[in-house]
Every structure is written in structure tokens, then in C-alpha cells.
Amino acid sequence: xxxxxxxxxxxxxxxxxxxxxxxxxxxxxxxxxxxxxxxxxxxxxxxxxxxxxxxxxxxxxxxxxxxxxxxxxxxxxxxxxxxxxxxxxxxxxxxxxxxxxxxxxxxxxxxxxxxxxxxxxxxxxxxxxxxxxxxxxxxxxxxxxxxxxxxxxxxxxxxxxxxxxxxxxxxxxxxxxxxxxxxxxxxxxxxxxxxxxxxxxxxxxxxxxxxxxxxxxxxxxxxxxxxxxxxxxxxxxxxxxxx
Amino acid sequence: xxxxxxxxxxxxxxxxxxxxxxxxxxxxxxxxxxxxxxxxxxxxxxxxxxxxxxxxxxxxxxxxxxxxxxxxxxxxxxxxxxxxxxxxxxxxxxxxxxxxxxxxxxxxxxxxxxxxxxxxxxxxxxxxxxxxxxxxxxxxxxxxxxxxxxxxxxxxxxxxxxxxxxxxxxxxxxxxxxxxxxxxxxxxxxxxxxxxxxxxxxxxxxxxxxxxxxxxxxxxxxxxxxxxxxxxxxxxxxxxxxx
DNA sequence: TAGTTTAACTCTTATATAAGTCTTTAAATG
DNA sequence: CATTTAAAGACTTATATAAGAGTTAAACTA
Numbered sequence: 001x002x003x004x005x006x007x008x009x010x011x012x013x014x015x016x017x018x019x020x021x022x023x024x025x026x027x028x029x030x031x032x033x034x035x036x037x038x039x040x041x042x043x044x045x046x047x048x049x050x051x052x053x054x055x056x057x058x059x060x061x062x063x064x065x066x067x068x069x070x071x072x073x074x075x076x077x078x079x080x081x082x083x084x085x086x087x088x089x090x091x092x093x094x095x096x097x098x099x100x101x102x103x104x105x106x107x108x109x110x111x112x113x114x115x116x117x118x119x120x121x122x123x124x125x126x127x128x129x130x131x132x133x134x135x136x137x138x139x140x141x142x143x144x145x146x147x148x149x150x151x152x153x154x155x156x157x158x159x160x161x162x163x164x165x166x167x168x169x170x171x172x173x174x175x176x177x178x179x180x181x182x183x184x185x186x187x188x189x190x191x192x193x194x195x196x197x198x199x200x201x202x203x204x205x206x207x208x209x210x211x212x213x214x215x216x217x218x219x220x221x222x223x224x225x226x227x228x229x230x231x232x233x234x235x236x237x238x239x240x241x242x243x
Numbered sequence: 244x245x246x247x248x249x250x251x252x253x254x255x256x257x258x259x260x261x262x263x264x265x266x267x268x269x270x271x272x273x274x275x276x277x278x279x280x281x282x283x284x285x286x287x288x289x290x291x292x293x294x295x296x297x298x299x300x301x302x303x304x305x306x307x308x309x310x311x312x313x314x315x316x317x318x319x320x321x322x323x324x325x326x327x328x329x330x331x332x333x334x335x336x337x338x339x340x341x342x343x344x345x346x347x348x349x350x351x352x353x354x355x356x357x358x359x360x361x362x363x364x365x366x367x368x369x370x371x372x373x374x375x376x377x378x379x380x381x382x383x384x385x386x387x388x389x390x391x392x393x394x395x396x397x398x399x400x401x402x403x404x405x406x407x408x409x410x411x412x413x414x415x416x417x418x419x420x421x422x423x424x425x426x427x428x429x430x431x432x433x434x435x436x437x438x439x440x441x442x443x444x445x446x447x448x449x450x451x452x453x454x455x456x457x458x459x460x461x462x463x464x465x466x467x468x469x470x471x472x473x474x475x476x477x478x479x480x481x482x483x484x485x486x
Numbered sequence: 487t488a489g490t491t492t493a494a495c496t497c498t499t500a501t502a503t504a505a506g507t508c509t510t511t512a513a514a515t516g
Numbered sequence: 517c518a519t520t521t522a523a524a525g526a527c528t529t530a531t532a533t534a535a536g537a538g539t540t541a542a543a544c545t546a
Contacts, residue, residue, distance in 0.1 A: 012531075038495080039494090048534065049496095051531080051532055067496070070539035071541075072495060072496080185482070186485060187334075190476050209451070240431065241426065280528060292501085293501075310530095312505075312530065313527085314529080
């Protein structure tokens with residue numbers, strides 16, 4: 001890639017931003033890696049340190065990179081904190097947020113339904129990994145989750161780890177499959193608990209549940225996970241901050 | 244206020260940020276006003292334009308100010324777009340978001356309940372304005388809203404506008420009462436429709452509804468509105484983007 | 487081993503130049 | 517002569533570069 005500072009061209013710092021993103025998405029720099037210093041990059045690209053800095057600043061705001069003063073700049077990773085603060089929104093009534101324990105019920109391969117395929121941008125009838133689990137909050141089963149993944153990206157996940165899945169899946173995606181979740185869209189509705197829901201959460205059928213349908217995307221915009229959660233909100237709620 | 248650039252002190256640009264925020268919260272600059280140019284401010288404060296610029300940049304990211312190249316920098320206002328994009332999260336099934344029409348059912352003064360008072364940081368039994376309304380989406384009643392405001396901040400709102408309230412309340416707060424909503428916390432649960440809910444939304448009692456409890460804050464962190472919405476999610480959903 | 491230095495970073499501030507917007511003014515047009 | 521058009525100028529924010537200060541962790545020393 002060649003940078004251009006001609007008259008009508010895109011600003012230098014934006015071109016640098018693209019270039020840095022490319023190096024992350026293409027795996028040249030993996031999550032957790034330190035990237036070259038601002039000075040090194042500025043020399044390599046023949047621009048000033050401040051210009052590199054502006055590009056990096058915006059990527060830090062997008063949660064792509066992380067800066068540590070005196071140490072360097074790193075590619076963001078999916079540690080537990082990030083999972084908890086960015087992607088998990090259920091609090092208990094006293095307002096505290098804890099990562100729930102998970103009990104995997106099943107993990108198998110199947111063909112995607114028409115809807116699932118469309119939401120994950122797959123061709124009709126493509127193979128998907130299908131995971132069902134319940135999650136405990138404050139020692140009571142509170143959430144039922146159905147997770148649907150393109151089998152092409154998560155090869156052998158169905159076979160290998162049948163009921164041995166870790167609690168924080170996004171860390172697994174990143175470390176085992178090189179897939180980093182960058183953003184997600186969530187659609188929330190209120191639904192009635194089915195008989196099955198009711199028995200899993202030990203409450204009565206028809207009880208209102210909060211249904212969260214999440215599609216998670218990588219940095220380059222590919223949808224890679226469809227996750228449907230049904231939560232009992234008798235002692236918990238979904239927390240959202242509007243800025 | 245005096246700026247300090249001594250050794251252990253807070254960075255200049257942050258001090259400037261505080262100063263600019265103060266001028267907005269204290270009403271020296273009102274929403275919609277243009278603020279002095281970066282050069283004017285830099286001369287007034289004896290720093291360089293770039294330092295003022297960094298302070299302003301962060302305030303633009305916080306939705307406090309708005310920049311327009313070639314024109315100037317303005318205090319952010321609560322236009323319809325902002326209300327829709329930042330504070331309204333209900334979409335219809337095809338994914339489009341429209342501002343609902345509102346029908347005010349009642350608007351009166353009462354004493355805050357213990358819970359209401361605590362959520363709005365009021366003393367026990369303080370006076371509040373209590374508004375009830377239904378909102379239509381795609382020509383069907385979809386949302387029931389209860390809005391609770393401290394009477395001390397919204398004097399005579401109860402009397403004056405009994406059933407003549409505009410659709411976008413946040414614009415009213417800003418223009419009539421000088422109160423700008425800056426951020427909000429929302430808590431979502433699934434609940435069963437009461438008989439009253441059911442008749443207002445013409446569905447059956449017990450139907451699951453999405454209950455949204457929002458507390459809205461001004462720039463200086465004062466809670467100024469408690470809003471409880473109950474939404475039918477048969478044809479609509481709550482949309483949240485996780486970054 | 488505890489304290490000190492040092493090198494490699496990022497962070498802050500300053501300055502210069504580019505680019506966008508609006509107003510004024512004067513020429514061109516009917 | 518009245519009206520439109522276009523160019524010039526005086527603003528504004530946007531981008532790029534440079535220099536020095538603050539932080540951190542590891543190497544070095546007593």
C-alpha cells in the first residue's frame with residue numbers, strides 16, 4: 001500500500017488507519033501483540049509521529065488497539081473484563097454485574113435454517129455449529145442460550161469440545177480460531193417461557209422472559225455468531241447506558 | 244478559573260475541557276449557541292489553538308459540542324434526530340426506526356413514592372410531575388409511558404400543559420426549562436401486561452411486555468427524569484449496538 | 487537485594503499550512 | 517437600471533509536523 005498526500009486525496013492519518021486495520025485483520029499483528037512504536041511507524045511510513053498518533057488514537061477509541069503509556073501500543077484482546085463490560089449486559093437487582101457460570105447442554109453440527117443462514121450471511125443449508133447451554137447467576141439458572149456458528153469458520157468445534165466448552169466463548173474464538181469479535185447488534189423482545197424454558201429455569205410456563213438476539217461481527221464486518229438468549233428478569237435486568 | 248501548567252498538574256487540555264463544560268452547564272453558552280473560535284479561546288486562555296482543539300475534540304465526542312467546518316463550533320441541541328438516534332431504541336420488524344406519535348392520558352402533580360424519590364435523588368415525599376401517555380408506532384398503540392419529573396425543576400408543567408404536550412419531550416425540557424438531557428441509564432425487564440396495559444394496547448392481559456426503566460441525567464450528573472415504558476414487542480424490538 | 491539509572495515508549499503542547507464556508511464586491515447579463 | 521453571477525477576502529475548522537515532558541520496565545550498581 002502506498003500513502004498519498006496529493007491534493008484531493010484522503011487525509012494521511014485515515015490512510016494509515018486503514019493500513020493498521022489491515023495488518024490486524026490479516027493476522028500480521030495478532031491480539032495481544034505489541035505493535036511498532038509511533039516513531040518506528042512514522043519512519044517506516046515517512047510521516048510524522050503525530051500523524052501516526054492520530055490514526056492510532058482513533059483505533060484505540062474503536063477498541064482495536066490499547067495504549068499503555070511508557071510501554072507501547074497493543075492489539076486489543078478479549079480478556080474477561082472486556083467480555084464483561086462490553087458484551088454482557090445482565091445485572092442483578094443490586095446493580096452488580098458478574099460473569100455467569102455456564103452448563104453446556106449440547107454442542108453439535110446441523111444445517112442452518114433459512115433464517116439462521118440469512119442472519120449469518122451463509123448460503124442456504126450451510127453447516128453450522130449449534131450450542132445450547134444454561135447460565136447461572138447468583139447460583140440460580142437465569143439464562144438459556146442458543147449459539148449458532150458457521151461451521152466453516154469453527155471447524156471441528158462441534159466434534160472436539162462437545163461438553164467441555166469454556167465459560168467465555170469469545171476468548172475461545174480468539175485463541176483457538178483466530179476470530180475476534182469486534183461489535184454486535186442486539187435485538188430485545190419480551191416473550192413467554194415455553195414448557196422447556198420453564199423447566200430449565202424452574203419457573204412456570206408463560207412467565208415473561210427477556211429474549212436477546214445478538215449477531216456478532218468481526219472487525220471487517222463479517223457476521224460470525226448468532227446468539228439467542230432467554231433471560232428470567234425476576235431478579236436481574238438488562239443494563240444499557242445511553243450516551 | 245486559572246489554568247496551571249505546573250509539573251504535577253492536570254494536563255492543560257483537560258482543564259480547558261472543565262472550563263468549557265462549566266460555561267455550558269452554567270448557561271453562559273446555551274444549546275445552539277456558537278462558541279468563540281479556537282483562535283479566540285486560545286488567545287483568551289493563553290494556550291495554543293491545538294490545545295483548545297484537543298479539549299473541544301473530546302467534548303464533541305461526548306456530544307456536548309458540535310463542529311461545522313468553516314462555520315464554527317456550537318453547543319449541541321436536542322433536535323429530533325438526536326432524540327431518535329441516541330435516546331429511542333425501538334425498531335419495527337423491518338429494522339426501521341420512526342418517532343412514535345404520543346397521546347397524553349394525564350399530566351398532574353403528586354408526591355413521589357419512596358422509590359421514585361430515591362431514583363431522582365429527591366427528599367422523601369417531594370412533589371413530582373406525573374405524566375402518562377401512550378405512543379403509536381405504525382398506527383398501532385405500542386408503548387405505554389409513565390414519566391416522572393421533579394416539580395422543582397419543571398415548575399408549572401403540571402398545570403400549564405395538561406394535555407397539550409409535544410411529542411419530543413427532551414426538546415421541551417431544553418427550550419422551556421433550560422434542561423438538557425445528556426445521558427441516560429436504562430434497565431430492561433420482561434413483565435406481564437396488566438389488565439390496564441392490555442386494554443390500552445388492545446392485547447390480552449398477561450402478554451409479555453418489554454419494560455424499560457430509564458433515568459436521564461444532565462451534563463453535571465443530576466437525574467432529572469424517570470421514565471418507565473412498557474412496550475409490546477410483537478411487531479417491534481429494542482435495538483442496541485455493542486461496540 | 488534494594489535502590490538508581492537509562493532507554494524506549496507514549497503524552498502534551500506548539501506551530502504552520504490546508505481546506506471549507508460565508509459575505510462582500512464588482513463585473514456580466516437581461 | 518435591476519438582477520444575476522463570479523471572484524476575492526476574512527473568517528472558520530482540519531491536518532501535519534516537531535519538540536519536550538512524563539511513564540514504565542528492565543538493566544545496572546552499591
